[in-house]
Amino acid sequence: MARNSRFFDDKHPWSETKDALLGNYLTPFFTKVYNASRDGIIYVDAFAGPGRFKDGTIGSPLLALEKYQAVCKSRRAKRPIQFVFGEAKRGLRRQLEANATDATNSVGYIKQPIIKDSFDEAMDCAVKVAVVGRKRPSTYFYYVDPFGFKYLRMAALLESPNPNHTEVLVNFNTVGFIRDACEALRIAIDVPSGIEILDVGFDDADLETERIQRLNAAIGSDEWKSIIEAVRDKSMNYWEAEYRISQLFCCNARRKYAYVTSMPIKDMSRMVALGGEIKYRLVHMTNNADGCILMNDEMLRRKQNQQDTLPGFLTLDVDGKDVQxxxxxxxxxxxxxxxxxxxxxxxxxxxxxxxxxxxxxxxxxxxxxxxxxxxxxxxxxxxxxxxxxxxxxxxxxxxxxxxxxxxxxxxxxxxxxxxx
Ligand SMILES: C[S@@+](CC[C@H](N)C(=O)[O-])C[C@H]1O[C@@H](n2cnc3c(N)ncnc32)[C@H](O)[C@@H]1O
CATH class of the missing domain: 3.90.199.10 (Topoisomerase II, domain 5)
Structure with missing residues (x-):
């Protein structure tokens, strides 16, 4: 993980966009589900990190803890919540334990967070755990923010015990996906110069069949192959393929979630002529119309803060595509x-x-x-x-x-x- 070893020193500007989207969404989300969550809320952060960056800024698990406490503060009836965190690195897990304990120690209605060793274990635990007696929890929120996609599995995101009251926010690294898809298929494509991929891909020891299985599992089907082949055959350019890969991920999520939205998160200091370099995508899944509209409105606010100004006479979406x-x-x-x-x-x-x-x-x-x-x-x-x-x-x-x-x-x- 050499390329990620300094990830938690301080935040990249595009990580701040991601945190702002999550943080700004969680307040209306917790407010919206509060009254209906008598049987408790399960909040999962399946790739949690240590909870705090070295520069003192908080990471996604502490952000969620803070946001929930802020929503509860003004209400007499407290809704119980169980936080479930996944973190694969032992050292980071220890820091997370300490940080989460600090944040929840004196708060009676927040149970001690459960911390698991991996995404799979955290997701599995979320399916089984109850918050109020043995009742099925009222509400689920999954935040899934891996470095790459290697340990991501679409199937786990579609398995909530209460799909009508589940929301998912995923960081899907389309650019890393294309790189690893090309390697798995042994296809060479023209990659635009200057692209900087921060996540780690497959290990050299990973077998070709395993790579393909992991790619299928992450995106939820094997249709990505034809997209990569189209780039090889030059019938599709790289950025169109990146967009199609993100659309395939969204399309597969629609098997369980009626409303799926996505926005690219960009480094605005690079590839300026293209409107910024896409680092990854945030994809939101829900069966709740209000959740979809709230996230849509929040994504638009992030775009206005993060990105390009639009030519006045066109309506462009968050991908910069012309909307007819x-x-x-x-x-x-x-x-x-x-x-x-x-x-x-x-x-x-x-x-x-x-x-x-x-x-x-x-x-x-x-x-x-x-x-x-x-x-x-x-x-x-x-x-x-x-x-x-x-x-x-x-x-x-x-x-x-x-x-x-x-x-x-x-x-x-x-x-x-x-x-x-
Ligand atoms: C992008 S970072 C998460 C940052 C975090 N969301 C934040 O804002 O502070 C991804 C984290 O996932 C951890 N990780 C890697 N593989 C994992 C796995 N299979 N299961 C759970 N966590 C994993 C990494 O050690 C890293 O801390």
């Missing part, structure tokens, strides 16, 4: 058409559907105001509560607003058609 309004409008229509005529649904469900399919490019409320509004004006859907107290028509786009597909919409279309 007609594609978004069609996704919004598809989202609405999932519901039978007359069945009520909240605006948040269609917003999350569109974000998960079209990417992170616009905050949730603006998305509804821009694209759902058209469907209301067209008569495809109606608000359940149409008028305000003063008799004026409602025009809000709050996420909880109930709407339904209008029973008269189809008739209007038929009438228009027959009158032509």
């Amino acid at each position: 309004p007609e594609v978004v409008q069609q996704a919004m229509r598809d989202a609405v058409m999932q519901y039978p005529v007359g069945k009520q649904f909240q605006m948040r469900w269609v917003a999350a559907y569109v974000i998960s399919r079209c990417g992170v490019f616009m905050n949730g409320t603006t998305l509804l105001r821009t694209y759902l509004k058209q469907l209301i004006e067209e008569g495809l859907i109606e608000r359940v509560d149409k008028y305000r107290k003063d008799g004026k028509p409602r025009d809000n786009f709050a996420k909880e607003t109930l709407v339904y597909r209008s029973p008269t919409y189809q008739t209007t279309i038929e009438f228009d058609g027959s009158s032509l």
Whole structure:
């Protein structure tokens, strides 16, 4: 691990972006799940590190402990939580034990964190452990931040005992993945000059079959091979392949999670002409529409802080890709058409559907105001509560607003058609 031996000396600027995203997300996340988590919360940080960097800044496990305590502070009823940490290096595990004990010693509603030797053991423990008696915990959050992908397994992320109340945030190292995929397939590709890959790849002793199995296990299928072959054949460029690899990871996560979003984390001081060098991606998975919208909005805030300014007339997503309004409008229509005529649904469900399919490019409320509004004006859907107290028509786009597909919409279309 020579290349990572100084990782915990001080934070890279892009690590700060990652921490800011996690930290800023955890406050609304814990607040959102608090009341519904009577049977406790399991919080897993499966590649935890020591908890504190040498420069004194806190690492992800202590960040989560702090955020939870801050949310609990103002509430009389405390929700019990079990933190489960994984760390493979003995020395770092010891530091983590000491740091976590310091942080939780006098806090009665936070149990002593469980610290395991590996990602696999931490994930396995999370599936089995209870917080309140023997009841199934109400809520799970998995934070998965490996150096590379070698010990990451998609299957473990999809195995929560309570999938409807589980969220996952993963650091997926697409650039390291491509390097190791090329090595495993013995394919040479043109790598853009200047790319700096910090994680360690396979050991020389790892067999070719084992490498391929690990790549399959990390991303969740073997479809990555055709992407790498396309780069070899020069029918796809390197950065397009990086994007496709991230999309494949997201697509495989959708087997269990309805809403999956991703954003690249960049070193903005390098590859400036490209808008920064992609170091890895943060991928968020959830079955909860609010979670998806909150993460979408937080990713957009990080992008504004971290990244490039956008040309005014284009809508670009967090990948810098041009978002076509007609594609978004069609996704919004598809989202609405999932519901039978007359069945009520909240605006948040269609917003999350569109974000998960079209990417992170616009905050949730603006998305509804821009694209759902058209469907209301067209008569495809109606608000359940149409008028305000003063008799004026409602025009809000709050996420909880109930709407339904209008029973008269189809008739209007038929009438228009027959009158032509
Ligand atoms: C990127 S660092 C995590 C940093 C941490 N999230 C933070 O913000 O402070 C990855 C950590 O995973 C540990 N690690 C490596 N292999 C592991 C495995 N198989 N299981 C658990 N931890 C592992 C490394 O020793 C390292 O401390």
